[in-house]
Amino acid sequence: MTKTATIRIDIKALQQQMVQRYRIHPESFSRAMAALAALGEPVAFSKGGLLQRQGELARHFFWLTQGVARTAFTNSAGREVTLRFAAESEIAGAHEDLLRGEQGLPALSFVVAERPLMAFRFHWQQVRQLEQEGRLPADFLLRIAEYNLHKQAMRAQLGGLPDAREKLAAFRRDYPELEGRITRKSIASYLDVTPQYLSQL
Numbered sequence: 001m002t003k004t005a006t007i008r009i010d011i012k013a014l015q016q017q018m019v020q021r022y023r024i025h026p027e028s029f030s031r032a033m034a035a036l037a038a039l040g041e042p043v044a045f046s047k048g049g050l051l052q053r054q055g056e057l058a059r060h061f062f063w064l065t066q067g068v069a070r071t072a073f074t075n076s077a078g079r080e081v082t083l084r085f086a087a088e089s090e091i092a093g094a095h096e097d098l099l100r101g102e103q104g105l106p107a108l109s110f111v112v113a114e115r116p117l118m119a120f121r122f123h124w125q126q127v128r129q130l131e132q133e134g135r136l137p138a139d140f141l142l143r144i145a146e147y148n149l150h151k152q153a154m155r156a157q158l159g160g161l162p163d164a165r166e167k168l169a170a171f172r173r174d175y176p177e178l179e180g181r182i183t184r185k186s187i188a189s190y191l192d193v194t195p196q197y198l199s200q201l
Contacts, residue, residue, distance in 0.1 A: 003027050004104070005134060006134050008037070014089055014199060015029050015030075016087075017089040018089060018148060019170070021089065021090070021147065022143040022144055022146075022147050023143055024139065024140060024143050024195060025137075025139065028137040028139055028140050029140075031117065031136075031140075032136055032137055032140040035130050035136045035183075036122065036127070036130070039101070039122055039123065039126050039127065039130075040063065040120030040121070040122055041120065041121045041122075042118070042120055042121075043062075043118070043119055043120070043121045044117070044118045044119075045067075045113040045116065045117050045119075046113065046116055047113055047114070047115055047116050048112060048113060048114070049113045049117075050110060050112055050113075051069060051092060051111040051112065051113065051119075052093060052094065052097065052107055052109070052110055052111040052125070053107065053110055054073055054106075054107055054108065054109055054110040055106045055107065056106055056107055057092060057101045057106060057107065057125060058093070058097035058098050058101040058107040058122055058124070059095030059125070060121050060122060060123055060124060060125075061091055061092065061095075061098065061121075061122055061124060062085055062091070062092040062093055062111075062119040062120065062122070063089075063090075063091055063092075063119055063120045063122065064086055064087060064088055064089065064090055064091075064092055064117060064118075064119045065088060065089070065110055065113070065119060065120070066088060066089070066116075066117055066118040066119075067088075067113060067115045067116055067117025067118060067119075068076045068085060068086070068087050068113070068114040068115045068117065068178065068181050068182055068183065069084075069085070069086045069087075069092035069111055069112065069113055069114060069117060069119075069180060070082055070084075070085050070111070070112050070114045070182070071083045071084050071085075071086070071092070071093070071094050071110075071111050071119065072109060072110060072112070072189060073108055073109040073110065074110075080189050080192040081189060081192070082186060082189040083151075083152065083153040083155055083190075084148070084152065084154075084155060085114070085175060085178055085186075085190075086180065087177075087181075089148075090149065091144055092111055092119065093110070093111055094107065094109045094111065094137050095145055095149075096105075096108070098124045100137075101124065102124075102125075114182045114183070114186060115181060115182070127141070137163050154170075154174050155190070157170070158171070158190075158191065158192075159192065160172055164191065164197065164198075165191050165201055167191045167192075167193070168187075168191060168198070170199055171187065171190060172193060175188070182198065184198055
């Protein structure tokens with residue numbers, strides 16, 4: 001369930017995280033914050049709350065200030081396949097689904113709160129309009145998209161590893177602070193192994 005929330009953030013700390021993680025220039029960050037300030041809606045989700053539903057139009061993305069979100073899809077066999085995770089100062093939401101939504105196509109994945117989370121919710125079309133009007137730095141959304149594409153590449157490379165232990169090691173390398181914050185079931189879904197098999201590693 002979505003709830004409105006009051007969120008206090010340390011702008012200097014957030015800027016440092018964004019510059020390091022997304023390679024966004026500090027000036028671009030400041031301009032983006034000024035442009036986005038009026039659009040972000042503070043929201044909160046309980047554990048298990050859906051930020052985005054598979055099969056529905058994706059209209060929003062979420063800038064996390066607290067908690068962990070997971071992007072995944074349910075395949076034709078009814079099995080969940082996890083694509084990536086997002087934590088504090090990261091963007092939760094599937095960029096590919098937002099682009100599909102522009103064409104009136106339903107989302108292929110869902111986004112769920114792995115832990116209680118707080119975030120700013122942004123309407124994709126409003127942000128796109130800012131970009132088209134030149135009020136949002138061109139490199140801002142580009143860097144975020146590149147970062148999420150890198151996450152997708154990490155997940156794709158995982159599928160090429162022959163051994164589950166190697167997959168687990170890759171997960172720990174790519175998400176070094178996440179293992180203790182999410183369920184073993186979600187980790188197993190990301191590694192494409194059963195929770196029972198993961199427990200033996």
